Amino acid sequence: MKLYKIFALTCFLVTSLMSAQNKEISLEEIWGGTFRTQGMDALHSLKNGKQYSVLNVDRGSGTTTIDIYDYSTLEKTKTLVSSAGIKGLRYFSDYTFSANENKVLLATNEESIFRRSTLGNYHVFNTVTEDVIEIAEEKIQEPTFSPDGSKVAYGRDNNIYVKDLESGKTTQITFDGVKNKIINGITDWVYEEEFGFVRAFEWNADSNKIAYIRFDETLVPEFSMDVYGNNLYQTQTVFKYPKAGEANAIVSLHIHNLESNNMRAVTLDKKYSDFYIPRIKWTNDADVLSAQFMNRHQNELDLWMIDAEKNTAFIAIAEKDKAYIDVTNNLTFLKDDSFIWTSEKDGYNHIYHHDKKGKLINQITKGKWEITDYYGFDAKTDRIYYQSVENGSINRDVYSISLKGTKKQRLSDNTGTNSADFSADFTYFINSFSNATTPPSYTLNDAITGEVVKEIKDNTELVEALAAYKMSPKEFSTIAVNGNDLNMWTIKPKDFDASKSYPLFMFQYSGPGSQQVANKWHSANDYWYQLLAQKGYIVACVDGRGTGFKGADFKKVTQNELGKFEVEDQIEAAKQLGDLKYIDDSRIGIWGWSYGGFMSSNALFKGNDVFKMAIAVAPVTSWRFYDSIYTERYMTTPQENASGYDMNSPINHVDKLKGDFLLIHGTADDNVHVQNTMRMVEALVQANKQFEWMIYPDKNHGIYGGNTRLHLYTKMTNFIDRTLGDKIAKSE
Numbered sequence: 001m002k003l004y005k006i007f008a009l010t011c012f013l014v015t016s017l018m019s020a021q022n023k024e025i026s027l028e029e030i031w032g033g034t035f036r037t038q039g040m041d042a043l044h045s046l047k048n049g050k051q052y053s054v055l056n057v058d059r060g061s062g063t064t065t066i067d068i069y070d071y072s073t074l075e076k077t078k079t080l081v082s083s084a085g086i087k088g089l090r091y092f093s094d095y096t097f098s099a100n101e102n103k104v105l106l107a108t109n110e111e112s113i114f115r116r117s118t119l120g121n122y123h124v125f126n127t128v129t130e131d132v133i134e135i136a137e138e139k140i141q142e143p144t145f146s147p148d149g150s151k152v153a154y155g156r157d158n159n160i161y162v163k164d165l166e167s168g169k170t171t172q173i174t175f176d177g178v179k180n181k182i183i184n185g186i187t188d189w190v191y192e193e194e195f196g197f198v199r200a201f202e203w204n205a206d207s208n209k210i211a212y213i214r215f216d217e218t219l220v221p222e223f224s225m226d227v228y229g230n231n232l233y234q235t236q237t238v239f240k241y242p243k244a245g246e247a248n249a250i251v252s253l254h255i256h257n258l259e260s261n262n263m264r265a266v267t268l269d270k271k272y273s274d275f276y277i278p279r280i281k282w283t284n285d286a287d288v289l290s291a292q293f294m295n296r297h298q299n300e301l302d303l304w305m306i307d308a309e310k311n312t313a314f315i316a317i318a319e320k321d322k323a324y325i326d327v328t329n330n331l332t333f334l335k336d337d338s339f340i341w342t343s344e345k346d347g348y349n350h351i352y353h354h355d356k357k358g359k360l361i362n363q364i365t366k367g368k369w370e371i372t373d374y375y376g377f378d379a380k381t382d383r384i385y386y387q388s389v390e391n392g393s394i395n396r397d398v399y400s401i402s403l404k405g406t407k408k409q410r411l412s413d414n415t416g417t418n419s420a421d422f423s424a425d426f427t428y429f430i431n432s433f434s435n436a437t438t439p440p441s442y443t444l445n446d447a448i449t450g451e452v453v454k455e456i457k458d459n460t461e462l463v464e465a466l467a468a469y470k471m472s473p474k475e476f477s478t479i480a481v482n483g484n485d486l487n488m489w490t491i492k493p494k495d496f497d498a499s500k501s502y503p504l505f506m507f508q509y510s511g512p513g514s515q516q517v518a519n520k521w522h523s524a525n526d527y528w529y530q531l532l533a534q535k536g537y538i539v540a541c542v543d544g545r546g547t548g549f550k551g552a553d554f555k556k557v558t559q560n561e562l563g564k565f566e567v568e569d570q571i572e573a574a575k576q577l578g579d580l581k582y583i584d585d586s587r588i589g590i591w592g593w594s595y596g597g598f599m600s601s602n603a604l605f606k607g608n609d610v611f612k613m614a615i616a617v618a619p620v621t622s623w624r625f626y627d628s629i630y631t632e633r634y635m636t637t638p639q640e641n642a643s644g645y646d647m648n649s650p651i652n653h654v655d656k657l658k659g660d661f662l663l664i665h666g667t668a669d670d671n672v673h674v675q676n677t678m679r680m681v682e683a684l685v686q687a688n689k690q691f692e693w694m695i696y697p698d699k700n701h702g703i704y705g706g707n708t709r710l711h712l713y714t715k716m717t718n719f720i721d722r723t724l725g726d727k728i729a730k731s732e
Helices: 027-032 189-194 460-466 524-535 552-556 565-578 595-606 628-635 642-647 675-686 708-724 726-731
Strands: 043-045 051-058 063-070 076-082 094-097 103-112 118-126 132-134 141-145 151-156 159-164 170-172 182-184 201-203 209-216 222-227 235-240 250-257 262-265 275-282 288-295 300-307 312-320 339-343 350-354 360-363 371-378 383-388 397-402 417-422 428-435 438-446 452-457 474-481 484-491 502-507 538-543 583-593 613-617 660-666 692-696
Touching: 027 524, 027 708, 043 417, 051 094, 076 103, 094 141, 103 141, 118 141, 118 151, 141 201, 151 201, 159 209, 189 628, 201 275, 209 275, 250 275, 339 371, 350 371, 371 417, 383 417, 397 417, 428 452, 474 565, 484 524, 484 565, 502 524, 502 565, 502 708, 524 538, 524 708, 538 565, 565 583, 565 595, 583 595, 583 708, 595 613, 595 660, 613 708, 660 675, 660 708, 675 692, 692 708
Parallel strands: 502 538, 502 583, 583 613, 613 660, 660 692
Antiparallel strands: 043 051, 051 063, 063 076, 094 103, 103 118, 118 132, 141 151, 151 159, 159 170, 182 209, 201 209, 209 250, 222 235, 250 262, 275 288, 288 300, 300 312, 339 350, 350 360, 371 383, 383 397, 417 428, 428 438, 438 452, 474 484, 484 538
C-alpha cells in the first residue's frame, strides 16, 4: 500500500558525511550544549539605516558594551556605551534607544516574573553628554521613552509613573494600584500569556498623552502554588488566574493628558460586556488612538479610532468569524494614517490596505497560502515586506510586494525557513536561513533585489563535528488521513533495513495553529530523536487537523471540540504507519508536552488498541483547569459547551488505559498548573490503573535548570527502552 510520497531532503549533509559515522549521540551532549548553533546577536538597526548596534559582553571582566557596526562592511566602528565607564553600573543586560537615539535606556538586575514580564533597575545614558540618570531606586517594569525622548513612563506597584529626564521630577499618574486587585498599564497574567504583551500603556506622537488599560482583578479567583525552596517552611505564590468560564479582570481604557494633568476613561457608543482590549496603538495623529475591542468568545473584533480631544470615536473595522479571530501586531499606520491590516477573512491570512476611516482600499496579497510574518512598509519604494508559506506550508520565504498588490518578488533563494531583519530604512535585511540539512546561516541582503551582499555567519564547524556521528535524514512526506494530506516527517535508524521490524515512537503538539513539521534545522529534541533512531526506533511526527498554515478551515475545524479530530488523526496515522512491513504495530508509542501531553494521554486512552505507551509532560488533563482566554477562544465557556470540555478530556477516559503511561509535571508551573496532573493521578488511582509519574519541585512549565532537563530526558529514554525497546535489546 502506498501511504505517502517522500519528497526532498532525503539526504543529510551528503558532502560532509561521506566519511564513516560511528559516534553515537548522548543525552549529556544534547543537554550540555555540544550541538548548540552559533546565532546572530540581537541587534538594533539605527535610524540612518546604514548601521546597527549590538550588545556585547566581556566574559572576563563581566562588563557590557553597546557597539556600533556598519551594515555594508559588518565591521565595528565604535563603542557607544560601556558599563566600565559608568560609575556604579558594572553591567547591563538590555538596552533601548530613544527615538532620536540621543539616549539609551539600560537594564540591570532583571528578574523574571512570568513568561514575558520582568522587574529591573534602569538608567538612562545620554550619548551626547554621557550623563547617567537613574529612573527609580526601586525595581520597575516596562520603562518606555516618550517619542521626544524627554520622559520615561514606567510601571511600579501596579501604578504608572513618568520621569522627566530634564527636570528629574517623577510624577505618579495613577494611584489605585493594589496587588491582586487593580493594575494600571501592565497586563494581568492571562493577557500576558495569551495576548502576548506586558506593557499596556502607549505614548502619543506629541509626548503629551498616555493611553493605558486598567485591569480590575478584584473578582478574579486566586490560584496559589507552594514554593518548596531550601528553607524549613515552604512559601506560597498567589496570583489571579481566570480559568475557563470564571470571572476575568474588568478592563477599561483611559487617556491621561500630561499637560493638563487630566485623565478620562474612554467611553464608546457600543456597549460591551465581558470583553477584552488586546491592543492599543496611537495613530500618527497625536490625538487619535486606535484600540481593538473583542468579545469574550473572541469571534468579533472591533478596531476603534478614538479622538482624545473631541471625545468621539468610530469603528474602522468590524470583523466576525464563525470560530475565532487571531490578534496580531501587524497594524501599521502609514503617513496619511491609512493602515495595513492582516486578516483571515478570505480563508487564508493575507495583507489588506484600508484608508483612515477603515474603508478597504485593496487586498494586497491573495492566494491559498498564508502570510506568516509582516516586516513593514517602505514608503520610499512603496514596498511591503513579509514572510509567507507560498513555497509550501513547511517552508518560509521572504517577499516584497507593492502597496497596490503588484510587483511581488521572492527575496530569499534557498528552500527552507527564511526570516528577515530589516535595516531602519529598508536598504538591507539580514536573512537567517536553515533547513533540515543546513544549520542556521546569516547573510546581509539587498532589500530591493534580495541578492546577498555579504556572508555573515554560518555553522560549518557544527557540520564538521556532526560528520562523526550516526545521523539519519529527516524525511518529509505527506500521509492521507481522514480525508486530508497531512504533513509528516520520519527519522529512521542509520542502518535501516526494510526487511526488519522496528518500534515506532511518535511526537506531536497539535495545538490550534501550531506546526511541528517544518523544514528547519534541529532543535534539542531532534537530537534526542536521532539518539532514539541510533537505538533502533523509527521516530515520526504528523501535523493533524487544527494545526496551522494550511488555511483557516483546516485550522479551525477543531472548534468547540479540542482533542477530537486531532486525536483521531494521530490514531489513524499510527494505524497506517503500523501497516508498513518494517514497523512493529505492537510497539507504537507517542509523547508530547503541554497541549502535546493532553494529546498523547488521549491517544493512549482512546487508541488503546494502537498505542502501547505514552509520555505526557505538563499536560492539560481537562480544559476546565486552563485559562479563560486561550480555552474559550477554541471552546467557548464550560457553561455553554460542557460536553465539548468533558468528552475529549483525558481525565475522563482513564478507564480505557491498557498500555504504559508516564506522567510528568513541575510543581511551580504557573501556566498549566500541576493540579492537572494531580487530578489525573487521582482519576487513575480510582480506576485502579497502574502508571508511572515524576514531579519536579519548583520547576515551571519549561522544567529546566541545572541537571533537570538531563534528568527528565534520561527518565523518558529509559521508559521508552523499557516499554518499546524490549525486542531491540533481545535482537542485539
